[in-house]
Amino acid sequence: MDIADVIAQIEEELTWREDELRFLRNQLSNMTDEEDKMRYRKSLVVMLYSYYEGFCKASFQIYINTINQSFLARNLVNDYISTASMNEVFLTYHNESKKSPHFNKELPDDSKLHRYSRQVDFIQALENIWEEIVTIPENIVDTESNLKPVVLRKILYRLGFQYDCFKQYEGQINLLLERRNSVAHGAMKEGFTKEKYDTIERAALDIMTELKKLIVDALIYRNYLKHSDQCS
Incomplete structure (x- = not known):
């Protein structure tokens, strides 16, 4: 896969969102009444959150797709990517209904024995598991309908990035989520001052850029390979 094309995809995901947000924000110049502007900024907050969550999800998916389309053996990638690609494997060996074929009839309820049997199966399959091609499932990127700082941390961690990369912005993102939810649920009647909105917008755009x-x-730098699993 041409890395330049992948980078262009990510750039485009950010650019069109920035352009739309700029267009919507520029409509404020057509308003003269400050109360109207404050109410309008309420809708901007809702859109800002959707751009923030949408960009984060799209970017992570592009990253995952790029790794998947590189057709790498599992023994070549770092531990986080390897683990992310083994979700189905782990589900199989954690499945308590999977019984040992040797004792299924004689000891159907011996959970310890059947767990041991699944562990033996896992060890026997291990050599082949490392040689399998990495396929990371899309659901590894779960924004949980509210991309709170802790949810962003979880996604970063699963993909091998430094999980607290965006610690400095977490207060503003919590404020964005709180305000967005208040507006969406009709709990917030008042609007936003320019200063308050600008602070939240700057934090969201900074995270997207970073x-x-x-x-x-x-x-x-192919940080998904074994040589690195750190935040660049």
Whole structure:
């Protein structure tokens, strides 16, 4: 896969969102009443959150797809990517209904024995498991309908990035989520001052820009391989 094309995809995901947000924000110049502007910023907050979550999800998916389309053996990637690609494997060996074929009839309820049998199966399959091609499932990127800082940390951790890369922005993102939910659920009647909105918007755009850089660097330097699993 041409890395330049992948980077262009990520750039485009950020650019069109920034352009739309700029267009929507510029409509404020057509308003003269400050109360109207404050109410309008409420809708901007809802859109800002959707751009923030949408970009994060799209960028992580591009990263995953790029790794999947590289057709790498599991023994070549770092531990996080390897683990992410083994979700189905783990589900199979954690499945308590899977019984030992040797004792299924004689000892159907011996959970310890059947767990041991699944562990033996896992060890026997291990050599082949490492040689299998990595396929990371898309659901590894689960924004949980509210991309809170802790959810972003979880996704970063699963994909082998430094999980607290965006610690400095977490207060603003929590504020964005709180305000977005209040607006969406009709609990917030008042609008936003320019200063308050600008602070939240800046934090969201900074995270989007930094996430783009994080993923682009990881792709350029192939941080998903065994030599590195750190935040660039």
